[in-house]
Amino acid sequence: MTHDPVGVASSVAKLPPWARAARPALTAGVALALFDQALRAPPEALPAALLRDRMAMAAALATGRLQGRRDTAADLRDAICLTHAGDALGPGGEILDLWSRAARIRLDLSGAAMRLARLLPVPEGLGPLPGRGGCPLRVAAGVLAADLMAFPDQESVALVRADAALAGVCGWSGMVPLIGAHLTRRDLQAIAEDSTVAEEKVQRAVTDGCTAGLQLAATLTRRAAHLRAVAPKLRMKGSDAAVDLFLQHDALSPRLLRDRLTLTDRAARRFCDRLVTLEAVREVTGRATSRLYGL
Amino acid sequence: MEGFDRDLEDLPAAERWPIWMRRIEAVLFASATPVPREDLARVVGQVASIDLLIEDLSLDLAERPYEIARVADGWMLRSRLAYAAVIRAAADVADQTVDLTEFEGAVLAAVAYHQPLTRDGMRDIFGREIGRDLIARLRHQGLVTTGPRSPRPGAPHTYVTTARFLHCFGLQSLRDLPDPGSDPEADLDWDATGGG
Numbered sequence: 001m002t003h004d005p006v007g008v009a010s011s012v013a014k015l016p017p018w019a020r021a022a023r024p025a026l027t028a029g030v031a032l033a034l035f036d037q038a039l040r041a042p043p044e045a046l047p048a049a050l051l052r053d054r055m056a057m058a059a060a061l062a063t064g065r066l067q068g069r070r071d072t073a074a075d076l077r078d079a080i081c082l083t084h085a086g087d088a089l090g091p092g093g094e095i096l097d098l099w100s101r102a103a104r105i106r107l108d109l110s111g112a113a114m115r116l117a118r119l120l121p122v123p124e125g126l127g128p129l130p131g132r133g134g135c136p137l138r139v140a141a142g143v144l145a146a147d148l149m150a151f152p153d154q155e156s157v158a159l160v161r162a163d164a165a166l167a168g169v170c171g172w173s174g175m176v177p178l179i180g181a182h183l184t185r186r187d188l189q190a191i192a193e194d195s196t197v198a199e200e201k202v203q204r205a206v207t208d209g210c211t212a213g214l215q216l217a218a219t220l221t222r223r224a225a226h227l228r229a230v231a232p233k234l235r236m237k238g239s240d241a242a243v244d245l246f247l248q249h250d251a252l253s254p255r256l257l258r259d260r261l262t263l264t265d266r267a268a269r270r271f272c273d274r275l276v277t278l279e280a281v282r283e284v285t286g287r288a289t290s291r292l293y294g295l
Numbered sequence: 296m297e298g299f300d301r302d303l304e305d306l307p308a309a310e311r312w313p314i315w316m317r318r319i320e321a322v323l324f325a326s327a328t329p330v331p332r333e334d335l336a337r338v339v340g341q342v343a344s345i346d347l348l349i350e351d352l353s354l355d356l357a358e359r360p361y362e363i364a365r366v367a368d369g370w371m372l373r374s375r376l377a378y379a380a381v382i383r384a385a386a387d388v389a390d391q392t393v394d395l396t397e398f399e400g401a402v403l404a405a406v407a408y409h410q411p412l413t414r415d416g417m418r419d420i421f422g423r424e425i426g427r428d429l430i431a432r433l434r435h436q437g438l439v440t441t442g443p444r445s446p447r448p449g450a451p452h453t454y455v456t457t458a459r460f461l462h463c464f465g466l467q468s469l470r471d472l473p474d475p476g477s478d479p480e481a482d483l484d485w486d487a488t489g490g491g
Contacts, residue, residue, distance in 0.1 A: 067470055079411070082450070083443040090411040090442040090455045091469055153467060290446035 012218040013038055015211060028137055028203035028210075035178075035210035036170055038217045047224045047247040049104070050295060051217055052176055054250050056099035058212070059159070059177035063095050066155050066185050074285065081253045081292050095156065099177055100250075102160045108173045116164055120157050125150070129165050136169035140179060141202040145195035148188060155188060156180075162202070178209030223295045227280040236271055238263070246275075251284055251294040302340040315339040316352045320372075329369030359420055360401055393436060393463050403433055407460065407472055411442035411453030430454065438463065 019030040039048065057073055064071050071079075071092035079093025080100070089097055098119055105115050117126055127146065130139050143165040147158035159180035167175035182205035191198045224247055231243050238261040245252055245260065254268035263271070272293045275281040281293045303311040318338040322330055335345050349370060353363050364373040395403065405420050406412050417425040433439045433454075442455035456469070466472065 067468075078446055079443045082446060087441045087443065087452070088455050088457070090453065093443060153470070285446065287446055289448045290444070290450060 013214050015207075024200055024203045024207070025137070028207045031207045031210035031214075032136065032170070035176075035213050035217075036172075038214055039172060039176070041217070041221065045225075046217055046221050047295070048174075049248040050224070050246075050250070051213070051220055052103035052174060053100055053248065054216055054220070055177040055181060055209075055213060056103045057096060057250055059099045059163075059180035060092075060096035062181050062183070063099070063156050063159060064092055066183075066188065067095075069095075077251050077284065077292060078290070081251055081256070082290055098156060098160065099180065102164065103175055103177055105164075105175070106173055107164065107167055107175060116160070120160065121154055122151055122157055126157070126161070129161060129168055132169055132171060134169060136166045137202050137206060138199055139169050140166040140206075141198040144179065144202060145191055145198040148191055149195070152192065159183065166206070176209075176213065178213065179205045181205075181212075182208040220295060223280075227275075227295065230275075230278045230280045233278065234271070234274065236267070237261075239271070242271060246281055246293070246295055249294070251292040253290070253292055299338075301338065302342075311340065311343075312348070312351070315343050316348055316355065319345075319348055320352055320356075323363065323370060323372045326371065329366040329371040331369040335370070359422070360405055393438070395433075395436075399429060399432060402429060403438055403456070403460070406433075406439050406454050407456050407469065410455040411445075412455075413445045413447075413451050413453050415445075415447075415451065416453075 013034045015027070015031055015034065019027050022030075038046070039051075057076065060076055061071065061073060064076075069092060076092050076096040079090050080096055083089050083093060088094075101119050102116060105112055105119075113129055116129075120126070127143075127150075129143065140162045144158050144162035147161055148155070151157050160175075162179045163177055164175045166179065179202055183201060187201045187205075191201060227243060227246060231239060234242075236242075241261055242257055245257065252272075254265065254272050257263060257271065258265055258268040261268070269291075272281065272283075272291070275293065276283055281295055284292050284294050303314060306314070315338070319335055322335060322338060332345055339345065339348060349363055356362060361372050363370050401421070402417060402425055405417055409416060409420065414425055414427075414430070430439070434441075437457055437459040439454045439460065440457050442453040444450040445453055460466075461468065
């Protein structure tokens with residue numbers, strides 16, 4: 001297969017119309033298969049870590065809403081990016097941090113289960129996550145229903161583990177927040193009343209998640225290609241490392257670049273402004289102060 | 296009251312109204328007991344309707360942790376029900392580990408409901424500056440801590456509540472905070488025995 005990231009990206013994989021009209025289980029299977037393919041694009045093409053981080057944001061917003069929170073993406077981004085070492089993230093920030101970190105865990109390395117458990121508000125009493133075998137949707141639905149029953153007030157536990165279970169069965173190197181971003185309070189209540197409906201809820205959530213994920217993968221592939229193309233023009237020590245950071249994180253503050261790359265405040269800000277001029281990243285807050293940048 | 300301009304006849308009607316509202320608020324704020332109608336009538340114009348002013352003032356206070364309560368034929372400022380529960384628990388707690396005045400309890404409640412919250416945000420809620428030493432006392436008791444910096448110029452700290460706060464007030468999570476405006480009989484575990 002030729003390596004042509006922009007060409008690949010310009011043909012966004014979409015669910016064929018017949019798949020949309022099929023029964024939900026089939027639709028979900030098709031969506032998952034297409035997304036699985038997209039996820040396996042070479043890293044020089046798809047910035048998979050960034051994809052996961054962006055989808056973590058969607059899941060964090062949904063999880064927050066389940067808890068009655070009204071944070072916006074801007075609120076959560078600020079919480080993560082503007083918190084200094086030693087300070088607390090606040091309740092919204094903690095939800096995003098959970099999803100972000102969970103999505104960064106390498107599921108294919110040993111110790112993954114323990115690393116995941118440590119992130120969760122109930123590290124004790126969790127059943128093991130199933131390995132590879134069986135239908136990923138059915139397995140994920142099983143974990144979701146069981147965890148919701150065991151920890152009814154901790155939806156984040158059930159959702160994170162359901163997505164981790166799905167990724168495990170699919171053989172992905174890391175989980176992608178799919179289910180967590182697309183279940184509503186009503187869905188969870190229905191599952192609590194009758195666990196047999198978990199599978200159909202998961203099917204629909206995975207369909208929605210993969211559809212969004214396919215679009216996002218194409219967008220980020222295109223943008224990553226542009227960023228990599230202009231990187232040689234940056235002529236700054238550490239610009240490669242900076243590009244890597246932009247390909248892994250939803251948004252960055254100049255302060256983070258300053259710390260990671262040992263730059264001055266001014267150099268970090270100038271670097272970000274230059275990237276904006278080259279249209280390689282965007283300033284995402286619209287503010288004059290505490291500006292944040294992302295692909 | 297010599298020199299006190301009750302009717303504000305020099306001002307256009309639109310400007311008089313908010314001034315009368317603030318005067319009522321000031322009188323209510325200063326009184327520990329319900330203020331009768333006649334007393335309020337003395338600080339506002341003869342043509343002013345006390346009831347309408349109180350109504351508008353109530354709307355104005357919607358974001359504050361206190362509200363105007365009608366008591367017999369008078370009015371008083373009173374902590375909102377949800378905040379009241381938290382504040383009462385703070386004030387009632389016999390245990391040494393949580394020692395707060397009623398106002399410190401109110402500030403703590405404001406942080407709990409509006410976090411992350413800056414001191415400017417607290418000023419907007421309470422209508423007055425909240426001292427750094429008050430916040431320091433809350434931090435010292437492990438009930439609040441510093442959160443993300445605000446994006447405003449100067450990047451001031453925000454404040455958020457801690458796990459110890461939840462523990463001291465018998466809350467599993469912030470979702471267990473009483474919903475302002477909900478059932479006043481809501482079951483709350485006020486066994487704030489600290490020790491966390």
